[in-house]
Every structure is written in structure tokens, then in C-alpha cells.
Amino acid sequence: MKRKITLKDIARELEVSISTVSKALKNSEEIGRDTKEKVQAFAKLYNYRPNNIALSLKNKRTKNIGVVIPDIVHYFFTTVFRGIEKLANQKGYNVIVCVSDESFDKEVINTELLANGSIDGFVMSLSAGTQRKMDFHHLLEITEQGIPLVLFDRVDDQVSCDKVILNDREIAYQAVKKFLANGRKNIALVTTESYFNVSEKRAEGYEEALLEEQISVRPELRLTLPYRDVNDNEIRKFFSASKIDAVLCVNEIFAVQCMAVVQKMGRKIPDDIAFIGFTDGILSKYSNPTLTTVAQHGERMGEIAAEMLIERIEIDEEKPFRTVIVEGTIIERGSTVN
């Protein structure tokens, strides 16, 4: 087992000083031709690589970025992560991931741990717990320490930092408009608990589109489902209670699950009832019928977030915080048209 070789080892072996070795390897003008060649040859032979940790300590830069997300087994977050990782790698950064598991406490612990020198900046999306609690002290601490932070998707106005979000309200508005243009008037909304910022934004767009057509927003057309372990019976009851000919769902799982239920109830999609979901994931493409859905362009969001972060880290202009709005795209499939 040959341990990693260090500058000191090379210096000892070649009977020169450590600083000479260091400079020789950087091709410094200070060092003579012969010595440089000797050192470089030796280093190559023994496959010398500088120790990242030592460099980090010296430079006060780790070349790591921390990503804290609520979940990883989740299509949207993985696509964003892919974007982050891709761009970070291009710029020579590595990515440390922590999963908050939708828990406020874990989010706090993870961020504080990483903030102690492990990373140069954060990309985060808030956990459900944090959004419910509305407690952002850990994020304020981070920014106060001068650690750059970029929030994406699940953001909050109380935290001032760079942000990347979807035009949730606008694209939900467009989706409902599409239903309306199709002659559908009894449009339901299937959503999550209201402390999810994005769900609220989507609900606003939904309502705006309705009101614009003089259609009143009826509370009985709004179904609020738990984040996990959705019960089919609840869905069935909802769809039995009212006449509904179109449904906007805030994610693809809700949409696919609702489609399955109404199909079992004998309704035809899209003739009797149409669906539009959010997240253009694997489910939307392979469901039956295929699902018309809002592509959130997660990978682009990730790239943008990483780019903004690295810019802050490396340029560190004290320029004002920006919020980049990524425009969703409605992908038309079988749940709205034949």
C-alpha cells in the first residue's frame, strides 16, 4: 500500500527544500531548469497530487458547494440536482448533498455543519418543516457570515438572497386558461397544504384565470391532499361530490392518481374530464393516458442556481440579490387532447 506522496517526501528524496519543490511544480521562474525538470519528473513518477484539504485551508476556499434539499427520491429535485452538479463540475466544484427529509431540524443541523468551513456556498430548497414553521434563522446566520446562498423553488420572501423560481402563478393561469378555451368550466384544483409556497402561487394563478372569466372560485372544487400516502377514497369522494370537467394538479403524482380514480369511476379522459399536472417526469410520459403537464425545467433551474452561486463566490460583487424566474412549459399530452 503506497500512501499518498507529499511535498515533504519529494523534498527529502531530492534533497531540496519544500518550497523549492512547490515552486518547481508550479513552473516558477525562480527555480533553475535542472531542478525543475528533476522535481517534475519525480512528481510525475510518483503521481503526486496536492492535498485538497491543505489547499482549502490555505486558500480559504474549498471548491465545494453544499446542496440541501428536502428529498432526493423525487423527480424534480433530482433534475435540479443534476443541473447543479453538472455546472459545478464544469467550474471545478464538488457538491456535498444533504437531505433535510422535509424536517426543519435536519435542515438546521445540516446547514450549520456545512457552514463550518466545509463549503463555499449553498444551494437550497426549503423543507416543508421550515416553511410551516416560518423560521429562517439558520439562513440568516449563513448570509450574515457572508456565505453565499441561492434558494430555488421553495423560497421565502423573508430570506434575502439570490433565488431561482418557476413562474408558478403565471403558468397555472395559462393552464386554466387552456381548460377554459376548451369550453370547460368546472375546474378543480388538487393541491397540497398551503404552507407550500409554490402551491399557493399556483392556486393564485388558478383563481385569477377563473375570475377573469367571471367564474367564481368554489371551495368545494379544491382538494387538499397530504404530501404522502394519499388515500384513494378521499379522491373518489371528492370527484363524486361535484361535477368536474377539468383538474389542475400541483404535481404529477396527484394527477396520475386522480386519473386512475376517475377512470375507475367510469369517466373518460380527456372527453369527460381533462387533467394538467406539474412536473414533466417519468410518470407523465408513461401514464395512461399520458399526462399534459407543466415542465419545470429543473435542470436549467439547477444550472442557473449553481451559476449564480459560483458568481457570488468568485466575483463576490456586492451587487443586489436577483430572482431569476424560469418559465414553465405546458407539454400537451393525452390527458387534455386525443
Next chain:
Amino acid sequence: MKRKITLKDIARELEVSISTVSKALKNSEEIGRDTKEKVQAFAKLYNYRPNNIALSLKNKRTKNIGVVIPDIVHYFFTTVFRGIEKLANQKGYNVIVCVSDESFDKEVINTELLANGSIDGFVMSLSAGTQRKMDFHHLLEITEQGIPLVLFDRVDDQVSCDKVILNDREIAYQAVKKFLANGRKNIALVTTESYFNVSEKRAEGYEEALLEEQISVRPELRLTLPYRDVNDNEIRKFFSASKIDAVLCVNEIFAVQCMAVVQKMGRKIPDDIAFIGFTDGILSKYSNPTLTTVAQHGERMGEIAAEMLIERIEIDEEKPFRTVIVEGTIIERGSTVN
């Protein structure tokens, strides 16, 4: 903006030496009661936390583990990752993720980068490129340097290290046995290019089950699909060419896609033709019909891998390498039974 406070800052402020501060914070017996209290109070007030990088350098332990996987927008890998992250966190480790994107070169670059001190050990699954090239020099380098390595799922015999794999051959065998017990005899296999180790293992199990019943393995019942961008026409041609009443697919996407095609061809599932896939992901649960599939227990695999790794790191017994075999579970759903 209040920068992170260091031992030196505390020492200067309190007019004691750095070592006194360090010892006081560790409650060392060497330090007097008064001084300890003073230092501890000050540290708490200013929220002192030791710098991770400095600790890493000193201890020669980063408390980071590196995870290199082929893809992240992929159900199985994300579940494994979740298991790794969960266990690592419990043990006080952070996780640095690199995505090889199925490329040999990226895998090499990423591992070499991380191996220069950034991590204490690796958990990896081989990229397609690496399996095709059969070049493992980067892994040998890692292990030669004494960096612990655990491979999961996509492993290779040429690399000697700890491993976690599924009983692929055995569970494929069982799946086919299930078809046979059901009276089905024309059983097809839909698989990937053969350089994927796991696909080969599954094919072996498939063949073994057939041969055991005196059924010959017919090459025209084997469909090899590309890893990405599968064309429906090819699938249609395959299913038109032969009489097929059961299909074993090496992943859930192939299965769902094939199901959609044969349904369009007018075949009834599971009456005319039954399907079993691999990976109990979101698709299997929401497809139409729902898919009978092999649960790979990715999260458990991840936990086991992380546990093995951390054991090597912390205990570092030179004990022989182990291969843990996780047993898959066939989850019965609508694609095999009504």
C-alpha cells in the same frame, strides 16, 4: 457581516494563548476553573465552531464519503443514495456526490479528484463506459492508496473490495418460474446491452429457469434495447414476430413501454401476456396495469454499503472483503394477476 470566529480571535480577546483556548473548550483538566468558564462563555456568546477543514487536515479524516454513480435522475440510484446519505449522516459523515453520467472518463476524473484528500472512502456503482471498457485502473489506484471502496449493484470481479449486490440471477429465475407455474411457456426477455453485468446475471437466471423445464432458449425471444431513447417500432416488431405470453424486463421503463405497445396491439394484460420488471419505482405503482416487479430494496443496499464503508474507515481491520447479497422481492401487481 461577522466573519467566523477562530481560536486565535478568542485567544487575542481574552489575552490567553491559543492552546489554552483549545484546551478550555475541551474541558481539559489542565486548565483552571475560571479560565475555562471565561473561555467557554465567550465561545458560546460568539457561537464559536471549530473549522472543519482545519480539523480534517489535523486528523487526516474528512468525515466525508464520496459517492460516484452513473446517474441521479434514476429511481434505483436515488433510493440507494438516500440509504447512503441517511446512514452516513447518522454516523456523522457528509456525502459528496459525483455523477459519472455513464462515462468512463468522468468517472476517472471524479474519483481521482476526490481521492486527493477530500474523502475518507468511496461508494460507487460502475458507469456503462467503465463496464464496456473493462478498465478499472482508477479503482485499483484508490484501493492501493488504502482508501476504502464499496461497490454496489454494478460491480466487477476484477475489482477486489467490499460489494453489495442484488441476487439478480436468483430473483430472475424465480420470476420466470412464476410465469411457468402460471402455464406460460413463451417467455421473452427484454434487456440491455450485455456489458451490463446485472443484465447478464438476470439473463442467466432466465435461461436457467427455462432449461430446467426443458424449454429451449430461443434467441428471437430476446430483445436488446438501448439504454435511452427506445423506439416503439422496434418493440412492436419484436412482439409481432413471435408468439409471446410472458415478458421479463430488466427494468421498469422497458416493462411499462412494452406494456403500452402490446396494449395498442390489442393484447390484454395479464390474460394474453404477463409482465414482470425490475425496480419497484414510481412507474410500477402507477402504470396501467400496475406492474409486477422486483423490488431491489435500494435504500437497504445504500445503508449496507455505507455501513460497510464506515466500518472499514473507522475500524480498518484488514479483514477480507465481503460481498453482501440483498434479496430482491417480487411485488405482485396487475401485470401478472387480475
Next chain:
DNA sequence: TATCAACACGAAACCGTTTGCGTAACACTT
């Protein structure tokens, strides 16, 4: 021959911690 610049290299500080060891100050013993 004294001066000086250029060259090639080494010493040392620094990044933030930990820790073995040395020691000043004091009390206590004989």
C-alpha cells in the same frame, strides 16, 4: 578590486486546530 544585478534556492510565516512537553509561580515539607 569593489560593486551590483541576476540567479537559484531556503527560511519562515500562514491557514486553524490539537497536543506533548516545558516551566513559572506557588504552597508545602523538612
Next chain:
DNA sequence: AAGTGTTACGCAAACGGTTTCGTGTTGATA
């Protein structure tokens, strides 16, 4: 008064690098 033992702290090395500055040795110049 000399010796001994604690106590409570500081010094310095070490982890593996980078970088500033100092310096001995040349050879050229005046």
C-alpha cells in the same frame, strides 16, 4: 533555605500546502 510537588498555563510542532522575503553564489561591470 533548599527541595519537592502541584497547578495553570504557554511554546512549538505537526497536518500539507503557498508565498513573501532574505541570502549565498555567480559573473559582469566600472
